[in-house]
Amino acid sequence: MLAEIITIGDELLIGQVVDTNSAWLGQVLSQNGITVKQITSVSDDQVHILQALAAAEERAELILITGGLGPTKDDITKQTLCTYFNTSLVFNTEVLADVEERFASFGKTVTPINRKQAEVPANCKVIRNKSGTAPGMWIDKGNKTFISMPGVPFEMKAMVTNSVIALIKEKFKLSFIYYKTVLTQGIGESDMAELIEKWEDSLAALNIKLAYLPSIGTLRLRLTTHGDNEAMLRELVTAKITELQALADNYIYGYEEMDGQKETLQHIVGQLLLESNQTLAIAESCTGGFVSHLITSIPGSSAYFKGGIITYANEIKTQELSIPAAIINQHGAVSSEVVELMAKEIKNKFKTDYAIATSGIAGPSGGSAEKPVGTIWIAIATQQQVITQKFLFGGTREQNIERTAQTALNMLRKHIVK
Amino acid sequence: MLAEIITIGDELLIGQVVDTNSAWLGQVLSQNGITVKQITSVSDDQVHILQALAAAEERAELILITGGLGPTKDDITKQTLCTYFNTSLVFNTEVLADVEERFASFGKTVTPINRKQAEVPANCKVIRNKSGTAPGMWIDKGNKTFISMPGVPFEMKAMVTNSVIALIKEKFKLSFIYYKTVLTQGIGESDMAELIEKWEDSLAALNIKLAYLPSIGTLRLRLTTHGDNEAMLRELVTAKITELQALADNYIYGYEEMDGQKETLQHIVGQLLLESNQTLAIAESCTGGFVSHLITSIPGSSAYFKGGIITYANEIKTQELSIPAAIINQHGAVSSEVVELMAKEIKNKFKTDYAIATSGIAGPSGGSAEKPVGTIWIAIATQQQVITQKFLFGGTREQNIERTAQTALNMLRKHIVK
Numbered sequence: 001m002l003a004e005i006i007t008i009g010d011e012l013l014i015g016q017v018v019d020t021n022s023a024w025l026g027q028v029l030s031q032n033g034i035t036v037k038q039i040t041s042v043s044d045d046q047v048h049i050l051q052a053l054a055a056a057e058e059r060a061e062l063i064l065i066t067g068g069l070g071p072t073k074d075d076i077t078k079q080t081l082c083t084y085f086n087t088s089l090v091f092n093t094e095v096l097a098d099v100e101e102r103f104a105s106f107g108k109t110v111t112p113i114n115r116k117q118a119e120v121p122a123n124c125k126v127i128r129n130k131s132g133t134a135p136g137m138w139i140d141k142g143n144k145t146f147i148s149m150p151g152v153p154f155e156m157k158a159m160v161t162n163s164v165i166a167l168i169k170e171k172f173k174l175s176f177i178y179y180k181t182v183l184t185q186g187i188g189e190s191d192m193a194e195l196i197e198k199w200e201d202s203l204a205a206l207n208i209k210l211a212y213l214p215s216i217g218t219l220r221l222r223l224t225t226h227g228d229n230e231a232m233l234r235e236l237v238t239a240k241i242t243e244l245q246a247l248a249d250n251y252i253y254g255y256e257e258m259d260g261q262k263e264t265l266q267h268i269v270g271q272l273l274l275e276s277n278q279t280l281a282i283a284e285s286c287t288g289g290f291v292s293h294l295i296t297s298i299p300g301s302s303a304y305f306k307g308g309i310i311t312y313a314n315e316i317k318t319q320e321l322s323i324p325a326a327i328i329n330q331h332g333a334v335s336s337e338v339v340e341l342m343a344k345e346i347k348n349k350f351k352t353d354y355a356i357a358t359s360g361i362a363g364p365s366g367g368s369a370e371k372p373v374g375t376i377w378i379a380i381a382t383q384q385q386v387i388t389q390k391f392l393f394g395g396t397r398e399q400n401i402e403r404t405a406q407t408a409l410n411m412l413r414k415h416i417v418k
Numbered sequence: 419m420l421a422e423i424i425t426i427g428d429e430l431l432i433g434q435v436v437d438t439n440s441a442w443l444g445q446v447l448s449q450n451g452i453t454v455k456q457i458t459s460v461s462d463d464q465v466h467i468l469q470a471l472a473a474a475e476e477r478a479e480l481i482l483i484t485g486g487l488g489p490t491k492d493d494i495t496k497q498t499l500c501t502y503f504n505t506s507l508v509f510n511t512e513v514l515a516d517v518e519e520r521f522a523s524f525g526k527t528v529t530p531i532n533r534k535q536a537e538v539p540a541n542c543k544v545i546r547n548k549s550g551t552a553p554g555m556w557i558d559k560g561n562k563t564f565i566s567m568p569g570v571p572f573e574m575k576a577m578v579t580n581s582v583i584a585l586i587k588e589k590f591k592l593s594f595i596y597y598k599t600v601l602t603q604g605i606g607e608s609d610m611a612e613l614i615e616k617w618e619d620s621l622a623a624l625n626i627k628l629a630y631l632p633s634i635g636t637l638r639l640r641l642t643t644h645g646d647n648e649a650m651l652r653e654l655v656t657a658k659i660t661e662l663q664a665l666a667d668n669y670i671y672g673y674e675e676m677d678g679q680k681e682t683l684q685h686i687v688g689q690l691l692l693e694s695n696q697t698l699a700i701a702e703s704c705t706g707g708f709v710s711h712l713i714t715s716i717p718g719s720s721a722y723f724k725g726g727i728i729t730y731a732n733e734i735k736t737q738e739l740s741i742p743a744a745i746i747n748q749h750g751a752v753s754s755e756v757v758e759l760m761a762k763e764i765k766n767k768f769k770t771d772y773a774i775a776t777s778g779i780a781g782p783s784g785g786s787a788e789k790p791v792g793t794i795w796i797a798i799a800t801q802q803q804v805i806t807q808k809f810l811f812g813g814t815r816e817q818n819i820e821r822t823a824q825t826a827l828n829m830l831r832k833h834i835v836k
Contacts, residue, residue, distance in 0.1 A: 009629075010627070010629055010642075011629055011631055011640070012440075012441070012444070012457065013444050013448075013453075013454040013455070013456070013457060014444050014445065014448040014454065014597070014642070015440070015441040015442060015443065015444030015445030015446075015448065015454075016441075016445070016599075016631065016640065017441070017631065018436065018437075018438055018441040019436075019437060019440070019441065019457075020436055022430075022433070022437070022459070023430070023433040023434075023435070023436040023437070024433060025433065026430070026431050026432050026433030026434075027432065027433030027434070028433075030432040030433065035431075036431040036432065036433075037431070037460075037461070037466070038431075038458060038459065038460055038461075038466070038470075039430065039431065039437075039457075039458070039459035040456060040457070040458050040459075041440070041456065041457035041458075042455075042456050043455065043456075044629075048455070048456070052456070055473065070607055070608075070630060070632075071607070071608045071611065072607060072608070072611045072630050073611070073618065073628075074627070074628060074629055074630065105790075105792070105812040106792075106810055106811070106812050107810050107812075111608060111609070111612060112612075113608050113611055113612055114608045131814065133608075152632065154634075154814075154816075211432075211434055213434070282707075282728075284707075287711075287714075288710055288711055288713070288714025288715070288719070288723075289700075289702075289707030289708065289709070289710030289711040289713075289714060289726060289728070290707065290711040290714075291707070292706055292707030292710075292728050293705075293706055293707040293708040293711045293819075295706070295707075296705075296706025296707060296708075296728075296730065296780075296819075297706070297815070297816065297819070299781070299782050299783065299815055300783065301706070301730075302730055302731065302784075305706075305730050305731075306730055306731040306733070306734055307727065307728045307729050307730040307731055307734040307738070308707060308727070308728040308730075309725065309726070309727050309728070309738075310700075310707070310710050310714075310725045310726040310727070310728070311725050312714065312719075312720055312723050312724055312725040312726075313720065313723075313724040313725055315724075316724055316725040316768060319767075320725070320727075349737075350734060362714075363717070364717050365717065365718065366720075397715070397717055398715065401711075401714075401715070
């Protein structure tokens with residue numbers, strides 16, 4: 001089945017916002033057996049939107065539209081849909097109730113301008129928005145379907161994940177797609193490609209597609225196949241993943257099932273700590289709070305995370321974690337000695353089972369010939385020992401912070417599962 | 419003048435690659451007075467590319483195309499351009515010389531497949547590529563111009579910056595575009611729209627467009643206008659922004675100029691601390707390290723950020739920040755009393771000029787009737803005083819953490835500028 005994506009908003013055309021919605025939608029649709037034919041970004045201009053709708057309708061069966069649903073005057077998608085389908089806006093009490101509930105949760109009452117969020121084209125079926133005030137709209141026109149959604153990424157994503165995909169599957173007969181994602185850490189895209197080259201070559205004959213999905217610090221490998229026999233597809237992919245484990249086991253930290261939640265290292269580490277009833281403290285220098293942020297982004301993390309200290313200045317390392325100034329002077333703050341003490345001291349002070357410590361040169365300045373930007377020390381303290389490891393990432397500040405955090409979490413994970 | 423961007427490649431449609439080229443081109447073109455009418459992403463499919471070219475030619479004078487110029491079989495842009503313009507490929511010795519020079523610089527000779535990079539449509543003017551082997555191609559058709567460029571971002575960007583913009587200015591007389599963005603925090607999109615309704619209505623007569631650009635915790639307002647008289651456009655927008663200040667001063671934390679960097683609250687707070695030679699410490703509970711992460715994401719933040727403590731468990735609040743257990747028991751960790759002490763204690767302990775403290779219920783669990791999810795206390799300690807403020811955000815865990823951080827940074831900013 002063919003789909004097209006239309007994203008609406010001047011901010012996309014002047015490049016103030018990168019259109020990440022389309023890529024995300026493209027991924028989700030392909031994973032569900034729907035081929036995206038074209039992505040079109042147009043301005044907040046009625047004539048232009050009407051043109052784009054007509055062109056997409058000619059080529060595709062499913063047209064997904066994002067953006068232009070805010071309550072402000074520059075947002076004209078709803079009125080334009082009315083013009084396109086020759087209908088008018090009607091007041092939807094169900095949407096109003098959602099908007100009212102949302103405002104009540106902030107201790108506010110709905111303003112007149114926000115009441116307008118409850119107006120929808122008369123020919124649409126409302127898709128409820130649990131993360132914002134603008135409802136989604138499903139409009140059938142013969143065998144074609146138009147779905148209009150908010151442009152705010154997290155609202156759109158929640159709507160697609162929770163409702164839209166199921167609704168599409170109800171209406172259209174899609175061939176069965178099965179995919180599973182292998183999560184790796186500690187190896188880059190091209191090194192992985194070399195490591196698994198022969199294995200990758202063997203996938204084509206089985207009709208399995210491999211996608212490399214790199215992000216800073218981690219690399220996900222998605223195996224996708226489609227057909228009619230669900231059980232056979234699962235078996236095929238599982239067998240190839242077993243082969244992959246033999247090649248890349250040292251880098252694999254987890255798996256994501258098609259219907260499962262997105263697994264991150266902080267999820268997996270959190271789950272391991274929760275199951276073993278153990279606790280964690282974190283001492284951060286170069287990561288400046290980012291490792292703790294990842295850990296505490298998981299609901300319920302207070303069950304295993306006691307807290308942390310961000311010892312950004314050297315004097316704070318001495319004051320809070322009793323690291324002798326002489327050791328810092330002798331070896332530098334970015335050293336095995338300092339990061340080992342950081343981990344050991346915070347573990348003792350916070351009385352936890354594990355501790356993580358980071359110290360490095362995130363950049364862009366602060367590097368030297370001996371310790372260039374991207375030099376990172378990580379320590380993991382357990383009940384038995386403290387291990388430290390050095391890395392040379394050498395990226396941008398953002399990359400160094402992110403890669404350090406991912407690497408530290410994976411080091412801790414390996415120690416817990418050992 | 420109107421332009422359109424066509425990006426070619428299956429990887430864009432399945433979402434494996436986010437189309438950042440278009441946003442970058444959109445920025446550069448708008449800054450040069452060219453209005454981007456549409457961005458279209460299509461697959462590596464001849465019929466589809468031909469359709470997209472024809473549609474773009476109808477709407478725009480300038481059509482920029484990226485992608486599909488590699489030497490492998492899946493790249494078909496050059497052959498498709500020949501079909502579209504009813505011409506054929508010819509061998510260009512100048513391009514071959516460039517390719518040969520490039521290969522020589524790696525100590526290699528040109529392979530047969532790479533010799534094909536020197537074949538270009540007979541009707542094109544070659545745009546040399548100094549960062550890769552695929553040349554750019556400039557094709558005039560009456561008063562319309564087509565420019566085909568490589569999809570590799572750094573090759574395309576170098577080509578645009580070094581050659582394409584100058585060539586466009588040679589051929590077309592461009593009108594000037596000016597925009598400026600007002601950064602606000604602490605007010606939502608619809609509340610802002612109500613607050614500035616009359617002011618917004620006055621923009622149309624002046625040919626100024628207003629865009630609302632919300633993200634979690636902040637809202638940016640962009641004013642855009644175009645014409646021939648650059649000085650007058652700047653003056654017009656500046657005058658309207660002065661009027662806006664009178665209405666919304668309490669929410670405005672900064673501005674972004676057209677050619678300036680993206681400004682965030684952590685940039686602005688960092689700059690203020692740096693200029694005044696003052697320091698900061700942070701005590702975080704519900705934000706779990708995220709405020710510190712934002713602060714330390716700025717290069718050079720070690721000049722003003724000494725460090726922080728993440729007092730996630732109550733016992734850590736008592737142990738590290740001397741908050742009496744009795745006070746936590748009496749008022750709860752999410753209370754004015756506790757957050758005030760957190761800010762006061764970390765400021766004294768870390769000997770800084772300012773401190774931020776956060777304590778709240780990020781959710782999704784942990785809420786009660788009295789303190790529902792999204793109840794947040796923030797404290798700012800200065801040399802003179804500690805002020806605390808309560809917020810009821812009531813969003814998801816991610817939203818509550820992000821909004822708390824943005825709000826805390828803005829509270830600190832207001833205190834520093836006072």
